[in-house]
Amino acid sequence: MASTPAQSRLRPSLGRPRDPALPARRRAQILAAATRVFARRGFAATDLQDVADVLKVGKGTLYRYFPSKVELFQAAVDDVMVRMRATIDQAADEQADPLEKISAAISAYLRFFHDHPSYVELLIQERAAFRDRKKPTYFVYREANAERWRDLYRNLIRQGRIRDIPTDRITDMLGDIIYGTMFTNYIAGRKRSLVEQAAEIVDFVFFGLLTPGERSRRGNPTGGHTS
Secondary structure, three states, X not given: OOOOHHHHHHOOOOOXXXXXXXHHHHXXXXXXXXXXXXXXXXXXXXOHHHHHHHHOXXXXXXXXXXXXXXXXXXXXXXXXXXXXXXXXXHXXXXXXXXXXXXXXXXXXXXXXXXXXXXXXXXXXXXXHHOOOOOOOHHHHHHHHHHHHHHHHHHHHHHOOOOOOOOHHHHHHHHHHHHHHHHHHHHHHOXXXXXXXXXXXXXXXXXHOOOOHHHXXXXXXXXXXXOO
C-alpha cells in the first residue's frame, strides 16, 4: 500500500544527514595542507595531486573547491593574511591603552610568523611566482587594515600623546620595520627572543634614538611638533 504524504514526512530519511559545516571544514583542511606543501616544494614544483595525497582524497575533491593551482595558492595566501589580522586584532583588543595596543600588536605580529614559518615562505613565493601583479597580497591587506591604526594615531595626536605627524607616515614606517624584522628573522634564522625584539622596536618607535637634549639642539627636521 502506498504511503500517505503524512507517513512520508514522518519516515526517517536513509543515509547520513548532510553536515552543513563540512564544506567550510574541508576547505580549511585543503588550505592547511596546501600551505605546507607549497612551502616545502615551492609553487612551480607543486601539483594538486601532491596536496590531495597529503589529505588522502582524490584530486577531484580539490577541484570542487579550487578550480586551479593558482586559485588554491592565492586562497592559501589570503588565508594567511586573514589569520594574521585576527591574531593581531585579538592581541590589540585585549589592551585598553592605545599605546599598549601598538606594543601588543607588534609582539603578536612577530610571534605569528615565528610560529608559522610556512606562512613567510608563501609570501616569498608569491612575489617570485607572480611578479606581474601590481601589489603583493600582503600589501593589499596591509593597506586595507591600516585605517584602524590611523584612527588610533589620530586620537593619540589629539590627546597630545604622540607627535602631530601624518598618520600614513606612522603606519608605513612602523609597518616596514616589523615587516623587515619578520623577514630577517626567517631568512637569517635569527634566534633572539621575540619579546626582546618587540620591546626594542617599541623603544625605538616611542622614544627614538636621540636624547631629549640632542633633539632640542637639532630642532625637528620632520616638521612635526615635539611633545
